[in-house]
Amino acid sequence: GEDVEQSLFLSVREGDSSVINCTYTDSSSTYLYWYKQEPGAGLQLLTYIFSNMDMKQDQRLTVLLNKKDKHLSLRIADTQTGDSAIYFCAESRGTGRRALTFGSGTRLQVQP
Amino acid sequence: EPEVTQTPSHQVTQMGQEVILRCVPISNHLYFYWYRQILGQKVEFLVSFYNNEISEKSEIFDDQFSVERPDGSNFTLKIRSTKLEDSAMYFCASKQGDSPLHFGNGTRLTVT
Numbered sequence: 001g002e003d004v005e006q007s008l009f010l011s012v013r014e015g016d017s018s019v020i021n022c023t024y025t026d027s028s029s030t031y032l033y034w035y036k037q038e039p040g041a042g043l044q045l046l047t048y049i050f051s052n053m054d055m056k057q058d059q060r061l062t063v064l065l066n067k068k069d070k071h072l073s074l075r076i077a078d079t080q081t082g083d084s085a086i087y088f089c090a091e092s093r094g095t096g097r098r099a100l101t102f103g104s105g106t107r108l109q110v111q112p
Numbered sequence: 113e114p115e116v117t118q119t120p121s122h123q124v125t126q127m128g129q130e131v132i133l134r135c136v137p138i139s140n141h142l143y144f145y146w147y148r149q150i151l152g153q154k155v156e157f158l159v160s161f162y163n164n165e166i167s168e169k170s171e172i173f174d175d176q177f178s179v180e181r182p183d184g185s186n187f188t189l190k191i192r193s194t195k196l197e198d199s200a201m202y203f204c205a206s207k208q209g210d211s212p213l214h215f216g217n218g219t220r221l222t223v224t
Contacts (some may be wrong), residue, residue, distance in 0.1 A: 017135060041217065095160070099145060099160060100145075100213050
């Protein structure tokens, strides 16, 4: 199966919280990341968490990591229309080809 | 904050032509990467580069591809004879040891 899996699509209303989920397979991951990609644009690093942490909060973003279940989530509080984008989960296991393995991305659509 | 820069932002070329995509990684970074994202698809690893040589490459990175660090600042990806299926967004990235990967904004390559 895939190393990193995400659901493809999430739709929320403006002002609600969004929760984007990700599962990964390898327990030796060192860092787990969330990247944001707007249409036609590059990859913007939103936040990352070291594998020995279980939570990280950064303004409207909260990352939760469940190492036992190999589950990572990104919660966006008070979601805005500008948050509409594709969100990629990624995991890192080293510096070579495993520097970063991406999920397929979750398209977040925020409705006014 | 230092960033990875890529040029050009968009390159259009004819099938069979050679293209060189350019990147300037963050100055104190030691590990360099190229990734590719075909429109609507996952971000895929192409190659990693360390200590002036390729450290790992994917099955996509065949004999048509090469990378070079011609001086102390640039990191290039050359595609010798482009094919239609090489059309994609190409991302350069760099990191310093066990740190997050920093991406450039990408070069959109269109092969006609």
